[in-house]
Amino acid sequence: MKRRLEALRKNWYKFSKNPVSVVGLCFVLAVSFIAVFAPFVSPYPSNAGRFVNFADASQPPSLKHLCGTDVFGRDILSRIFFGFRYSLMMGIVVLSLVVVPGVVLGLVAGYYRGTWIDTVIMRVTDVFLAVPPLILALAICSVLTPSVFNAMMAVSLMWWPWYTRLVYGLSSSLRNEFFVQAAEVTGASRSHILFREILPNCVSSIFTKMSLDMGWVILIGSALSFVGLGAQPPTPDLGTMVADGAKYLPDQWWIAIFPAVAIMITVLGFNLIGDGFRDLFALEEI
Protein backbone atom coordinates (compact mmCIF):
# COMPACT_ATOMS: atom_id res chain seq x y z
CA MET A 1 0.00 0.00 0.00
CA LYS A 2 2.74 2.39 1.00
CA ARG A 3 4.68 1.55 -2.13
CA ARG A 4 1.68 2.28 -4.28
CA LEU A 5 1.20 5.64 -2.64
CA GLU A 6 4.83 6.39 -3.28
CA ALA A 7 4.45 5.47 -6.97
CA LEU A 8 1.36 7.62 -7.19
CA ARG A 9 3.24 10.53 -5.66
CA LYS A 10 6.06 10.12 -8.17
CA ASN A 11 3.65 10.00 -11.08
CA TRP A 12 1.88 13.07 -9.80
CA TYR A 13 5.22 14.85 -9.56
CA LYS A 14 6.05 14.02 -13.17
CA PHE A 15 2.54 14.93 -14.30
CA SER A 16 2.66 18.26 -12.50
CA LYS A 17 5.97 19.14 -14.15
CA ASN A 18 4.24 19.16 -17.54
CA PRO A 19 2.63 22.59 -17.86
CA VAL A 20 0.29 21.43 -20.64
CA SER A 21 -1.33 18.73 -18.56
CA VAL A 22 -1.62 21.02 -15.56
CA VAL A 23 -3.51 23.52 -17.70
CA GLY A 24 -5.78 20.67 -18.81
CA LEU A 25 -6.33 19.62 -15.21
CA CYS A 26 -7.24 23.19 -14.28
CA PHE A 27 -9.79 23.36 -17.10
CA VAL A 28 -11.35 20.07 -16.07
CA LEU A 29 -11.44 20.98 -12.39
CA ALA A 30 -12.98 24.36 -13.16
CA VAL A 31 -15.62 22.84 -15.42
CA SER A 32 -16.42 20.13 -12.87
CA PHE A 33 -16.64 22.65 -10.05
CA ILE A 34 -19.01 24.83 -12.07
CA ALA A 35 -21.08 21.79 -13.06
CA VAL A 36 -21.46 20.54 -9.51
CA PHE A 37 -22.23 23.93 -8.01
CA ALA A 38 -24.11 25.30 -11.02
CA PRO A 39 -27.12 26.53 -8.98
CA PHE A 40 -24.78 28.53 -6.73
CA VAL A 41 -22.23 29.93 -9.15
CA SER A 42 -24.45 30.86 -12.07
CA PRO A 43 -25.69 34.44 -12.02
CA TYR A 44 -29.31 33.54 -12.90
CA PRO A 45 -29.91 29.93 -11.86
CA SER A 46 -33.61 30.09 -12.71
CA ASN A 47 -32.77 30.78 -16.36
CA ALA A 48 -31.44 27.27 -17.01
CA GLY A 49 -34.59 25.55 -18.15
CA ARG A 50 -38.14 26.64 -18.86
CA PHE A 51 -37.96 30.38 -18.36
CA VAL A 52 -39.07 33.36 -20.37
CA ASN A 53 -38.22 37.02 -19.92
CA PHE A 54 -38.93 38.84 -23.16
CA ALA A 55 -37.93 42.20 -21.68
CA ASP A 56 -34.31 41.03 -21.72
CA ALA A 57 -34.46 39.01 -24.95
CA SER A 58 -31.48 38.86 -27.32
CA GLN A 59 -29.24 41.17 -25.34
CA PRO A 60 -25.61 41.30 -26.52
CA PRO A 61 -22.93 40.52 -23.93
CA SER A 62 -22.82 43.14 -21.20
CA LEU A 63 -21.80 43.37 -17.57
CA LYS A 64 -25.27 42.26 -16.54
CA HIS A 65 -25.23 39.27 -18.91
CA LEU A 66 -21.61 38.37 -19.59
CA CYS A 67 -22.45 36.12 -22.53
CA GLY A 68 -25.65 37.87 -23.54
CA THR A 69 -29.16 36.43 -23.53
CA ASP A 70 -31.05 34.26 -26.00
CA VAL A 71 -34.34 34.97 -27.75
CA PHE A 72 -36.31 34.01 -24.64
CA GLY A 73 -34.26 36.37 -22.50
CA ARG A 74 -32.39 33.61 -20.72
CA ASP A 75 -28.89 34.36 -19.49
CA ILE A 76 -26.52 32.33 -21.67
CA LEU A 77 -23.73 32.10 -19.12
CA SER A 78 -26.07 30.49 -16.60
CA ARG A 79 -27.30 28.04 -19.20
CA ILE A 80 -23.70 27.16 -20.13
CA PHE A 81 -22.93 26.47 -16.47
CA PHE A 82 -25.86 24.06 -16.30
CA GLY A 83 -24.89 22.69 -19.72
CA PHE A 84 -21.55 21.53 -18.30
CA ARG A 85 -23.57 19.18 -16.11
CA TYR A 86 -25.05 17.39 -19.11
CA SER A 87 -21.74 17.25 -20.96
CA LEU A 88 -19.88 15.77 -18.01
CA MET A 89 -22.74 13.43 -17.20
CA MET A 90 -22.69 12.19 -20.79
CA GLY A 91 -18.99 11.39 -20.54
CA ILE A 92 -19.14 9.85 -17.09
CA VAL A 93 -22.21 7.68 -17.69
CA VAL A 94 -21.01 6.42 -21.08
CA LEU A 95 -17.53 5.58 -19.85
CA SER A 96 -18.73 3.89 -16.69
CA LEU A 97 -21.08 1.72 -18.72
CA VAL A 98 -18.54 0.94 -21.40
CA VAL A 99 -15.13 0.47 -19.84
CA VAL A 100 -15.82 -2.62 -17.71
CA PRO A 101 -17.44 -4.83 -20.39
CA GLY A 102 -15.06 -3.59 -23.05
CA VAL A 103 -11.98 -4.27 -20.97
CA VAL A 104 -13.16 -7.68 -19.74
CA LEU A 105 -13.97 -8.83 -23.28
CA GLY A 106 -10.61 -7.61 -24.51
CA LEU A 107 -8.75 -9.36 -21.67
CA VAL A 108 -10.53 -12.64 -22.29
CA ALA A 109 -10.15 -12.50 -26.07
CA GLY A 110 -6.47 -11.64 -25.78
CA TYR A 111 -5.76 -14.36 -23.24
CA TYR A 112 -7.51 -16.98 -25.34
CA ARG A 113 -5.89 -15.74 -28.50
CA GLY A 114 -6.33 -18.12 -31.41
CA THR A 115 -9.28 -20.02 -29.93
CA TRP A 116 -12.94 -19.70 -30.84
CA ILE A 117 -13.48 -17.32 -27.92
CA ASP A 118 -11.05 -14.86 -29.51
CA THR A 119 -12.74 -15.26 -32.90
CA VAL A 120 -16.26 -14.68 -31.63
CA ILE A 121 -15.43 -11.66 -29.49
CA MET A 122 -13.19 -9.94 -32.00
CA ARG A 123 -15.46 -10.51 -35.01
CA VAL A 124 -18.41 -9.03 -33.12
CA THR A 125 -16.14 -6.11 -32.24
CA ASP A 126 -15.28 -5.73 -35.93
CA VAL A 127 -18.96 -5.49 -36.80
CA PHE A 128 -19.47 -2.65 -34.34
CA LEU A 129 -16.37 -0.88 -35.61
CA ALA A 130 -17.45 -1.26 -39.25
CA VAL A 131 -19.39 1.98 -39.29
CA PRO A 132 -18.17 5.37 -38.13
CA PRO A 133 -19.33 5.64 -34.48
CA LEU A 134 -21.26 8.86 -34.93
CA ILE A 135 -23.34 7.36 -37.74
CA LEU A 136 -24.36 4.28 -35.79
CA ALA A 137 -25.07 6.37 -32.70
CA LEU A 138 -27.26 8.64 -34.82
CA ALA A 139 -29.06 5.62 -36.26
CA ILE A 140 -29.74 4.16 -32.82
CA CYS A 141 -30.91 7.50 -31.47
CA SER A 142 -33.20 7.92 -34.42
CA VAL A 143 -35.26 4.84 -33.55
CA LEU A 144 -35.52 5.85 -29.89
CA THR A 145 -37.34 8.84 -28.48
CA PRO A 146 -34.74 11.59 -28.39
CA SER A 147 -33.54 12.33 -24.86
CA VAL A 148 -30.30 12.73 -22.94
CA PHE A 149 -30.67 9.25 -21.49
CA ASN A 150 -31.22 7.54 -24.85
CA ALA A 151 -28.30 9.42 -26.36
CA MET A 152 -26.11 8.03 -23.57
CA MET A 153 -27.36 4.52 -24.22
CA ALA A 154 -26.75 4.83 -27.97
CA VAL A 155 -23.21 6.10 -27.55
CA SER A 156 -22.47 3.42 -24.95
CA LEU A 157 -23.63 0.72 -27.30
CA MET A 158 -21.13 2.04 -29.83
CA TRP A 159 -18.19 2.67 -27.58
CA TRP A 160 -17.23 -0.59 -25.84
CA PRO A 161 -15.47 -2.12 -28.89
CA TRP A 162 -12.71 0.51 -28.69
CA TYR A 163 -11.75 -0.76 -25.24
CA THR A 164 -12.00 -4.36 -26.35
CA ARG A 165 -9.67 -3.70 -29.23
CA LEU A 166 -7.20 -1.73 -27.11
CA VAL A 167 -7.03 -4.29 -24.30
CA TYR A 168 -7.02 -7.19 -26.77
CA GLY A 169 -3.82 -5.87 -28.32
CA LEU A 170 -2.17 -5.49 -24.93
CA SER A 171 -3.35 -8.70 -23.36
CA SER A 172 -2.58 -10.89 -26.36
CA SER A 173 1.04 -9.81 -26.22
CA LEU A 174 1.24 -9.84 -22.40
CA ARG A 175 -0.04 -13.39 -22.20
CA ASN A 176 3.29 -14.66 -23.54
CA GLU A 177 5.34 -12.82 -20.92
CA PHE A 178 7.23 -14.83 -18.33
CA PHE A 179 5.23 -13.59 -15.38
CA VAL A 180 2.01 -14.86 -16.93
CA GLN A 181 3.58 -18.20 -17.75
CA ALA A 182 4.97 -18.38 -14.21
CA ALA A 183 1.51 -17.79 -12.80
CA GLU A 184 0.12 -20.49 -15.08
CA VAL A 185 2.78 -22.95 -13.97
CA THR A 186 2.13 -22.32 -10.30
CA GLY A 187 -1.52 -23.09 -10.92
CA ALA A 188 -3.05 -19.65 -10.47
CA SER A 189 -6.72 -19.41 -11.36
CA ARG A 190 -7.80 -17.84 -14.65
CA SER A 191 -9.39 -14.89 -12.95
CA HIS A 192 -6.18 -14.31 -11.00
CA ILE A 193 -4.17 -14.32 -14.23
CA LEU A 194 -6.59 -12.07 -16.07
CA PHE A 195 -7.27 -9.52 -13.38
CA ARG A 196 -4.20 -9.61 -11.15
CA GLU A 197 -1.43 -10.36 -13.64
CA ILE A 198 -2.52 -8.96 -17.01
CA LEU A 199 -4.98 -6.20 -16.13
CA PRO A 200 -2.60 -4.13 -13.94
CA ASN A 201 -0.28 -3.85 -16.94
CA CYS A 202 -3.07 -2.41 -19.07
CA VAL A 203 -4.28 0.15 -16.56
CA SER A 204 -2.15 3.04 -17.75
CA SER A 205 -3.35 2.61 -21.34
CA ILE A 206 -6.97 2.30 -20.26
CA PHE A 207 -6.68 5.41 -18.11
CA THR A 208 -5.15 7.42 -20.91
CA LYS A 209 -7.81 6.31 -23.34
CA MET A 210 -10.53 7.16 -20.83
CA SER A 211 -9.36 10.71 -20.37
CA LEU A 212 -9.12 11.24 -24.13
CA ASP A 213 -12.49 9.55 -24.60
CA MET A 214 -14.21 11.87 -22.14
CA GLY A 215 -13.54 14.53 -24.74
CA TRP A 216 -14.69 12.44 -27.70
CA VAL A 217 -17.87 11.30 -25.97
CA ILE A 218 -18.72 14.88 -25.07
CA LEU A 219 -18.16 15.85 -28.71
CA ILE A 220 -20.39 13.05 -29.98
CA GLY A 221 -23.04 13.88 -27.40
CA SER A 222 -23.04 17.50 -28.47
CA ALA A 223 -23.31 16.43 -32.11
CA LEU A 224 -26.33 14.26 -31.27
CA SER A 225 -28.10 17.07 -29.49
CA PHE A 226 -27.07 19.50 -32.23
CA VAL A 227 -29.13 17.60 -34.79
CA GLY A 228 -31.97 17.15 -32.33
CA LEU A 229 -31.49 13.45 -31.57
CA GLY A 230 -30.12 14.01 -28.07
CA ALA A 231 -31.15 16.41 -25.34
CA GLN A 232 -34.34 18.30 -26.13
CA PRO A 233 -35.06 21.94 -25.38
CA PRO A 234 -35.46 23.44 -22.85
CA THR A 235 -32.72 21.23 -21.42
CA PRO A 236 -29.62 23.45 -21.15
CA ASP A 237 -27.38 21.18 -23.24
CA LEU A 238 -24.44 22.80 -24.99
CA GLY A 239 -25.06 21.11 -28.35
CA THR A 240 -28.73 22.08 -28.32
CA MET A 241 -27.78 25.62 -27.44
CA VAL A 242 -25.42 25.84 -30.42
CA ALA A 243 -28.15 24.50 -32.70
CA ASP A 244 -30.69 27.01 -31.37
CA GLY A 245 -28.24 29.86 -31.68
CA ALA A 246 -27.24 28.92 -35.21
CA LYS A 247 -30.65 30.09 -36.42
CA TYR A 248 -29.90 33.65 -35.34
CA LEU A 249 -26.37 33.66 -36.53
CA PRO A 250 -25.05 36.61 -38.36
CA ASP A 251 -26.65 39.14 -36.05
CA GLN A 252 -26.97 37.48 -32.66
CA TRP A 253 -23.69 35.59 -32.77
CA TRP A 254 -23.34 35.25 -29.01
CA ILE A 255 -26.20 32.76 -28.68
CA ALA A 256 -24.31 30.06 -30.59
CA ILE A 257 -20.67 31.04 -30.14
CA PHE A 258 -20.37 30.98 -26.34
CA PRO A 259 -21.84 27.48 -25.90
CA ALA A 260 -19.55 26.31 -28.72
CA VAL A 261 -16.55 27.75 -26.89
CA ALA A 262 -17.75 26.00 -23.73
CA ILE A 263 -17.74 22.65 -25.53
CA MET A 264 -14.25 23.34 -26.83
CA ILE A 265 -12.89 24.24 -23.40
CA THR A 266 -14.31 21.07 -21.85
CA VAL A 267 -12.97 18.81 -24.58
CA LEU A 268 -9.62 20.61 -24.57
CA GLY A 269 -9.23 20.01 -20.84
CA PHE A 270 -9.70 16.26 -21.13
CA ASN A 271 -7.49 16.11 -24.22
CA LEU A 272 -4.63 17.89 -22.50
CA ILE A 273 -4.87 15.56 -19.52
CA GLY A 274 -4.93 12.58 -21.85
CA ASP A 275 -1.82 13.85 -23.60
CA GLY A 276 -0.20 14.32 -20.23
CA PHE A 277 -0.95 10.69 -19.33
CA ARG A 278 0.34 9.54 -22.67
CA ASP A 279 3.65 11.30 -22.11
CA LEU A 280 3.77 10.15 -18.51
CA PHE A 281 3.31 6.47 -19.28
CA ALA A 282 5.28 6.74 -22.54
CA LEU A 283 2.44 5.23 -24.56
CA GLU A 284 2.38 5.56 -28.29
CA GLU A 285 -0.61 3.91 -29.83
CA ILE A 286 -3.71 5.37 -28.29
Added chain:
Amino acid sequence: MSILKFLGKRLALSIFVLFGLSLLIFTISRVLPGDPVRMALGSRAPQWAVENMRTQMHLNDPLYVQYYYWLSGALHGDLGQSLFTRRPVIEDVKEFLPATMELAIFAGLIMAVFGVLLGAISGRYSNTWVDNSVRIFSYIGVVTPSFVFAILFLLLFGYVLNLLPTVGRLSPWIHRPPVITGMVSVDSILSGNFAALGDAIKHMLLPAISLALGGMAQEARITRSTISDNLGKDYIASAKGFGVPERMVMLKYLLKPSLIPTVSILGLDFASLLGNAFLVELIFNWPGFSRYGINAMLNKDLNAVSAVVMILGVVFIIVNILVDLLVAWLDPRIRLGAERGK
Protein backbone atom coordinates in the same frame (compact mmCIF):
# COMPACT_ATOMS: atom_id res chain seq x y z
CA MET B 1 1.23 -12.62 -54.52
CA SER B 2 1.13 -11.88 -50.84
CA ILE B 3 -0.79 -8.70 -51.61
CA LEU B 4 -3.43 -10.74 -53.44
CA LYS B 5 -3.67 -13.18 -50.58
CA PHE B 6 -3.95 -10.31 -48.15
CA LEU B 7 -6.67 -8.73 -50.26
CA GLY B 8 -8.57 -11.99 -50.47
CA LYS B 9 -8.46 -12.41 -46.73
CA ARG B 10 -9.60 -8.86 -46.15
CA LEU B 11 -12.49 -9.26 -48.60
CA ALA B 12 -13.66 -12.46 -46.95
CA LEU B 13 -13.57 -10.76 -43.57
CA SER B 14 -15.42 -7.76 -44.99
CA ILE B 15 -18.26 -9.93 -46.23
CA PHE B 16 -18.60 -11.39 -42.78
CA VAL B 17 -18.51 -7.94 -41.19
CA LEU B 18 -21.16 -6.65 -43.58
CA PHE B 19 -23.38 -9.61 -42.79
CA GLY B 20 -22.99 -8.86 -39.08
CA LEU B 21 -23.67 -5.22 -39.71
CA SER B 22 -26.83 -6.06 -41.61
CA LEU B 23 -28.04 -8.10 -38.62
CA LEU B 24 -27.18 -5.26 -36.26
CA ILE B 25 -28.86 -2.55 -38.27
CA PHE B 26 -31.88 -4.73 -38.91
CA THR B 27 -32.27 -5.34 -35.20
CA ILE B 28 -31.89 -1.64 -34.45
CA SER B 29 -34.41 -0.63 -37.07
CA ARG B 30 -37.05 -3.13 -35.89
CA VAL B 31 -36.98 -2.45 -32.17
CA LEU B 32 -38.58 0.88 -32.88
CA PRO B 33 -41.42 1.55 -30.51
CA GLY B 34 -44.34 2.81 -32.58
CA ASP B 35 -45.59 1.97 -36.03
CA PRO B 36 -43.49 3.23 -38.95
CA VAL B 37 -46.37 2.72 -41.38
CA ARG B 38 -48.69 4.79 -39.25
CA MET B 39 -46.05 7.51 -39.17
CA ALA B 40 -45.59 7.40 -42.93
CA LEU B 41 -49.28 7.46 -43.78
CA GLY B 42 -50.29 9.92 -41.09
CA SER B 43 -52.75 9.52 -38.25
CA ARG B 44 -55.79 10.05 -40.48
CA ALA B 45 -55.14 7.16 -42.87
CA PRO B 46 -57.80 4.42 -42.64
CA GLN B 47 -56.92 1.25 -40.78
CA TRP B 48 -57.20 -0.95 -43.91
CA ALA B 49 -54.59 1.15 -45.71
CA VAL B 50 -52.22 0.73 -42.81
CA GLU B 51 -52.88 -3.02 -42.73
CA ASN B 52 -52.33 -3.27 -46.49
CA MET B 53 -49.02 -1.53 -46.28
CA ARG B 54 -47.95 -3.62 -43.29
CA THR B 55 -48.61 -6.79 -45.25
CA GLN B 56 -46.88 -5.34 -48.27
CA MET B 57 -43.79 -4.57 -46.22
CA HIS B 58 -43.94 -7.98 -44.46
CA LEU B 59 -44.18 -6.20 -41.13
CA ASN B 60 -46.68 -8.78 -39.85
CA ASP B 61 -44.29 -11.68 -40.38
CA PRO B 62 -41.90 -12.94 -37.71
CA LEU B 63 -38.59 -11.09 -37.49
CA TYR B 64 -36.41 -13.71 -39.18
CA VAL B 65 -38.76 -13.79 -42.17
CA GLN B 66 -38.60 -10.01 -42.35
CA TYR B 67 -34.83 -10.21 -42.20
CA TYR B 68 -34.79 -12.72 -45.03
CA TYR B 69 -36.93 -10.49 -47.25
CA TRP B 70 -34.86 -7.45 -46.41
CA LEU B 71 -31.50 -9.13 -47.00
CA SER B 72 -32.46 -10.87 -50.22
CA GLY B 73 -33.92 -7.59 -51.49
CA ALA B 74 -30.78 -5.71 -50.54
CA LEU B 75 -28.58 -8.26 -52.33
CA HIS B 76 -30.65 -7.72 -55.47
CA GLY B 77 -30.23 -3.97 -55.20
CA ASP B 78 -33.71 -3.46 -53.80
CA LEU B 79 -33.39 -1.53 -50.57
CA GLY B 80 -37.11 -1.10 -50.13
CA GLN B 81 -39.29 1.94 -50.39
CA SER B 82 -38.43 5.10 -48.56
CA LEU B 83 -41.39 5.89 -46.36
CA PHE B 84 -40.55 9.54 -46.54
CA THR B 85 -39.58 10.35 -50.13
CA ARG B 86 -41.95 7.61 -51.38
CA ARG B 87 -39.36 6.42 -53.84
CA PRO B 88 -37.28 3.26 -53.96
CA VAL B 89 -34.34 3.87 -51.62
CA ILE B 90 -31.92 2.77 -54.32
CA GLU B 91 -33.03 5.72 -56.48
CA ASP B 92 -32.32 8.10 -53.63
CA VAL B 93 -28.93 6.49 -53.11
CA LYS B 94 -28.04 6.97 -56.76
CA GLU B 95 -29.07 10.57 -56.62
CA PHE B 96 -27.43 11.58 -53.35
CA LEU B 97 -24.38 9.37 -52.86
CA PRO B 98 -22.12 10.99 -55.51
CA ALA B 99 -22.45 14.42 -53.91
CA THR B 100 -21.27 13.09 -50.57
CA MET B 101 -18.48 11.04 -52.09
CA GLU B 102 -17.27 14.09 -53.97
CA LEU B 103 -17.26 16.18 -50.82
CA ALA B 104 -15.72 13.46 -48.65
CA ILE B 105 -12.93 12.68 -51.11
CA PHE B 106 -12.14 16.36 -51.52
CA ALA B 107 -12.14 16.85 -47.75
CA GLY B 108 -10.07 13.68 -47.27
CA LEU B 109 -7.45 14.98 -49.69
CA ILE B 110 -7.28 18.33 -47.92
CA MET B 111 -7.02 16.52 -44.60
CA ALA B 112 -4.23 14.17 -45.64
CA VAL B 113 -2.15 16.62 -47.65
CA PHE B 114 -2.25 19.56 -45.29
CA GLY B 115 -2.12 17.37 -42.18
CA VAL B 116 1.10 15.75 -43.34
CA LEU B 117 2.52 19.05 -44.57
CA LEU B 118 1.86 20.88 -41.30
CA GLY B 119 3.08 17.95 -39.23
CA ALA B 120 6.24 17.57 -41.29
CA ILE B 121 7.10 21.26 -41.06
CA SER B 122 6.33 21.28 -37.38
CA GLY B 123 8.42 18.18 -36.69
CA ARG B 124 11.32 19.36 -38.83
CA TYR B 125 11.48 22.69 -37.02
CA SER B 126 10.38 21.39 -33.64
CA ASN B 127 10.34 23.78 -30.70
CA THR B 128 10.44 26.89 -32.85
CA TRP B 129 7.60 29.37 -33.25
CA VAL B 130 6.44 27.51 -36.38
CA ASP B 131 6.13 24.31 -34.41
CA ASN B 132 4.34 26.01 -31.53
CA SER B 133 1.77 27.66 -33.76
CA VAL B 134 1.10 24.38 -35.58
CA ARG B 135 0.64 22.66 -32.21
CA ILE B 136 -1.80 25.28 -31.01
CA PHE B 137 -3.65 24.98 -34.30
CA SER B 138 -3.82 21.20 -33.87
CA TYR B 139 -5.30 21.49 -30.42
CA ILE B 140 -7.96 23.84 -31.70
CA GLY B 141 -8.65 21.49 -34.61
CA VAL B 142 -8.97 18.45 -32.40
CA VAL B 143 -11.28 19.93 -29.79
CA THR B 144 -13.65 21.85 -32.06
CA PRO B 145 -16.73 19.98 -33.25
CA SER B 146 -16.94 20.12 -37.04
CA PHE B 147 -20.39 21.65 -36.83
CA VAL B 148 -18.88 24.58 -34.97
CA PHE B 149 -16.31 25.04 -37.73
CA ALA B 150 -19.12 24.87 -40.25
CA ILE B 151 -21.12 27.55 -38.46
CA LEU B 152 -18.08 29.78 -38.04
CA PHE B 153 -17.12 29.49 -41.71
CA LEU B 154 -20.67 30.14 -42.76
CA LEU B 155 -20.66 33.26 -40.65
CA LEU B 156 -17.20 34.47 -41.60
CA PHE B 157 -16.90 33.70 -45.31
CA GLY B 158 -20.53 33.62 -46.24
CA TYR B 159 -21.89 36.64 -44.43
CA VAL B 160 -19.11 38.85 -43.13
CA LEU B 161 -16.56 38.61 -45.93
CA ASN B 162 -18.99 37.31 -48.55
CA LEU B 163 -16.16 35.54 -50.35
CA LEU B 164 -17.45 32.05 -50.96
CA PRO B 165 -20.83 30.53 -51.74
CA THR B 166 -22.39 28.70 -48.80
CA VAL B 167 -25.33 26.83 -50.29
CA GLY B 168 -25.61 24.07 -52.87
CA ARG B 169 -23.12 22.69 -55.37
CA LEU B 170 -23.17 25.15 -58.31
CA SER B 171 -24.15 28.76 -58.84
CA PRO B 172 -27.42 29.10 -60.77
CA TRP B 173 -25.84 31.01 -63.66
CA ILE B 174 -23.23 28.33 -64.38
CA HIS B 175 -23.88 26.02 -67.29
CA ARG B 176 -24.36 22.61 -65.74
CA PRO B 177 -22.12 19.77 -66.92
CA PRO B 178 -23.95 16.61 -68.02
CA VAL B 179 -24.41 14.01 -65.29
CA ILE B 180 -21.82 11.28 -65.88
CA THR B 181 -20.58 10.23 -62.45
CA GLY B 182 -22.85 12.54 -60.48
CA MET B 183 -19.80 14.25 -58.97
CA VAL B 184 -20.05 17.77 -60.38
CA SER B 185 -16.32 18.47 -60.36
CA VAL B 186 -15.46 15.18 -62.09
CA ASP B 187 -18.26 15.64 -64.61
CA SER B 188 -17.04 19.10 -65.49
CA ILE B 189 -13.50 17.83 -66.06
CA LEU B 190 -14.85 15.01 -68.23
CA SER B 191 -16.93 17.40 -70.28
CA GLY B 192 -14.21 20.07 -70.38
CA ASN B 193 -16.37 22.65 -68.64
CA PHE B 194 -13.76 24.42 -66.53
CA ALA B 195 -16.00 27.29 -65.46
CA ALA B 196 -18.20 24.73 -63.78
CA LEU B 197 -15.17 23.02 -62.26
CA GLY B 198 -14.00 26.23 -60.61
CA ASP B 199 -17.46 27.00 -59.37
CA ALA B 200 -17.97 23.48 -58.01
CA ILE B 201 -14.68 23.62 -56.12
CA LYS B 202 -15.60 27.02 -54.68
CA HIS B 203 -18.85 25.53 -53.43
CA MET B 204 -17.07 22.59 -51.90
CA LEU B 205 -14.38 24.59 -50.18
CA LEU B 206 -16.18 25.62 -46.99
CA PRO B 207 -17.91 22.34 -46.18
CA ALA B 208 -14.81 20.38 -47.11
CA ILE B 209 -12.55 22.45 -44.90
CA SER B 210 -14.99 22.21 -41.98
CA LEU B 211 -14.91 18.44 -42.39
CA ALA B 212 -11.16 18.25 -42.89
CA LEU B 213 -9.88 20.36 -40.00
CA GLY B 214 -10.43 17.85 -37.20
CA GLY B 215 -8.67 15.01 -38.97
CA MET B 216 -6.03 17.37 -40.31
CA ALA B 217 -5.09 18.35 -36.78
CA GLN B 218 -4.81 14.67 -35.76
CA GLU B 219 -2.66 13.86 -38.76
CA ALA B 220 -0.44 16.86 -38.09
CA ARG B 221 0.07 15.82 -34.48
CA ILE B 222 0.98 12.26 -35.33
CA THR B 223 3.27 13.24 -38.19
CA ARG B 224 4.98 15.80 -36.01
CA SER B 225 5.76 13.38 -33.24
CA THR B 226 7.08 10.64 -35.58
CA ILE B 227 9.17 13.09 -37.57
CA SER B 228 10.74 14.68 -34.54
CA ASP B 229 11.41 11.21 -33.07
CA ASN B 230 12.99 9.92 -36.25
CA LEU B 231 14.98 13.09 -36.76
CA GLY B 232 17.12 12.20 -33.76
CA LYS B 233 17.78 8.65 -34.94
CA ASP B 234 21.21 7.39 -35.92
CA TYR B 235 20.33 6.52 -39.49
CA ILE B 236 19.48 10.13 -40.28
CA ALA B 237 22.73 11.32 -38.74
CA SER B 238 24.70 8.75 -40.71
CA ALA B 239 22.89 9.62 -43.95
CA LYS B 240 23.83 13.24 -43.37
CA GLY B 241 27.36 12.19 -42.50
CA PHE B 242 27.68 10.35 -45.79
CA GLY B 243 26.89 13.62 -47.48
CA VAL B 244 23.47 12.66 -48.80
CA PRO B 245 21.79 15.89 -49.92
CA GLU B 246 19.56 17.42 -47.24
CA ARG B 247 16.45 17.32 -49.44
CA MET B 248 16.89 13.64 -50.14
CA VAL B 249 17.44 12.84 -46.46
CA MET B 250 14.31 14.73 -45.56
CA LEU B 251 12.00 13.35 -48.23
CA LYS B 252 13.24 9.83 -48.74
CA TYR B 253 14.78 8.79 -45.45
CA LEU B 254 12.80 10.86 -43.00
CA LEU B 255 9.37 11.54 -44.46
CA LYS B 256 8.50 8.22 -46.06
CA PRO B 257 8.94 5.95 -43.01
CA SER B 258 7.48 8.63 -40.75
CA LEU B 259 4.24 8.52 -42.69
CA ILE B 260 3.36 5.00 -41.56
CA PRO B 261 1.57 5.92 -38.30
CA THR B 262 -0.11 8.86 -40.03
CA VAL B 263 -1.47 6.73 -42.83
CA SER B 264 -2.60 4.05 -40.37
CA ILE B 265 -4.95 6.48 -38.66
CA LEU B 266 -6.18 7.95 -41.95
CA GLY B 267 -8.95 5.34 -41.96
CA LEU B 268 -10.18 6.40 -38.54
CA ASP B 269 -10.02 10.05 -39.44
CA PHE B 270 -11.94 9.39 -42.62
CA ALA B 271 -14.55 7.60 -40.53
CA SER B 272 -15.11 10.58 -38.30
CA LEU B 273 -15.16 12.73 -41.42
CA LEU B 274 -17.99 10.63 -42.85
CA GLY B 275 -19.84 10.87 -39.56
CA ASN B 276 -19.40 14.61 -39.32
CA ALA B 277 -20.64 14.98 -42.88
CA PHE B 278 -24.08 14.26 -41.41
CA LEU B 279 -23.97 17.57 -39.58
CA VAL B 280 -21.94 19.63 -42.02
CA GLU B 281 -24.12 18.78 -45.02
CA LEU B 282 -27.12 19.80 -43.00
CA ILE B 283 -25.56 23.17 -42.18
CA PHE B 284 -24.40 23.93 -45.73
CA ASN B 285 -27.52 22.42 -47.23
CA TRP B 286 -25.32 20.15 -49.34
CA PRO B 287 -27.66 17.88 -51.29
CA GLY B 288 -25.78 14.73 -50.35
CA PHE B 289 -26.25 11.28 -48.93
CA SER B 290 -25.56 12.34 -45.36
CA ARG B 291 -28.18 15.05 -45.44
CA TYR B 292 -30.54 12.46 -46.86
CA GLY B 293 -29.50 10.12 -44.06
CA ILE B 294 -30.04 12.61 -41.28
CA ASN B 295 -33.44 13.55 -42.66
CA ALA B 296 -34.33 9.86 -42.84
CA MET B 297 -33.26 9.50 -39.21
CA LEU B 298 -35.21 12.52 -38.06
CA ASN B 299 -38.29 11.16 -39.88
CA LYS B 300 -37.78 7.55 -38.69
CA ASP B 301 -37.61 6.31 -42.25
CA LEU B 302 -36.46 2.76 -41.47
CA ASN B 303 -35.56 1.47 -44.91
CA ALA B 304 -33.62 4.58 -45.73
CA VAL B 305 -31.75 4.55 -42.40
CA SER B 306 -30.74 0.91 -42.83
CA ALA B 307 -29.59 1.58 -46.38
CA VAL B 308 -27.58 4.62 -45.38
CA VAL B 309 -25.79 2.77 -42.59
CA MET B 310 -25.10 -0.28 -44.75
CA ILE B 311 -23.76 1.75 -47.66
CA LEU B 312 -21.53 3.88 -45.47
CA GLY B 313 -20.34 0.62 -43.91
CA VAL B 314 -19.30 -0.58 -47.36
CA VAL B 315 -17.59 2.74 -48.10
CA PHE B 316 -15.73 2.60 -44.82
CA ILE B 317 -14.57 -0.97 -45.42
CA ILE B 318 -13.23 -0.02 -48.86
CA VAL B 319 -11.40 2.94 -47.34
CA ASN B 320 -9.85 0.72 -44.70
CA ILE B 321 -8.63 -1.76 -47.28
CA LEU B 322 -7.09 1.10 -49.27
CA VAL B 323 -5.40 2.39 -46.14
CA ASP B 324 -4.01 -1.06 -45.37
CA LEU B 325 -2.62 -1.33 -48.90
CA LEU B 326 -1.05 2.11 -48.55
CA VAL B 327 0.57 1.15 -45.26
CA ALA B 328 1.86 -2.06 -46.81
CA TRP B 329 3.38 -0.03 -49.63
CA LEU B 330 5.07 2.33 -47.17
CA ASP B 331 6.24 -0.30 -44.74
CA PRO B 332 8.43 -3.03 -46.24
CA ARG B 333 8.19 -5.04 -43.01
CA ILE B 334 4.52 -5.56 -43.73
CA ARG B 335 4.88 -5.70 -47.49
CA LEU B 336 7.44 -8.48 -47.36
CA GLY B 337 5.14 -10.52 -45.20
CA ALA B 338 7.41 -10.41 -42.18
CA GLU B 339 5.97 -10.64 -38.69
CA ARG B 340 4.19 -7.39 -37.93
CA GLY B 341 5.93 -5.28 -35.35
CA LYS B 342 2.84 -4.82 -33.25
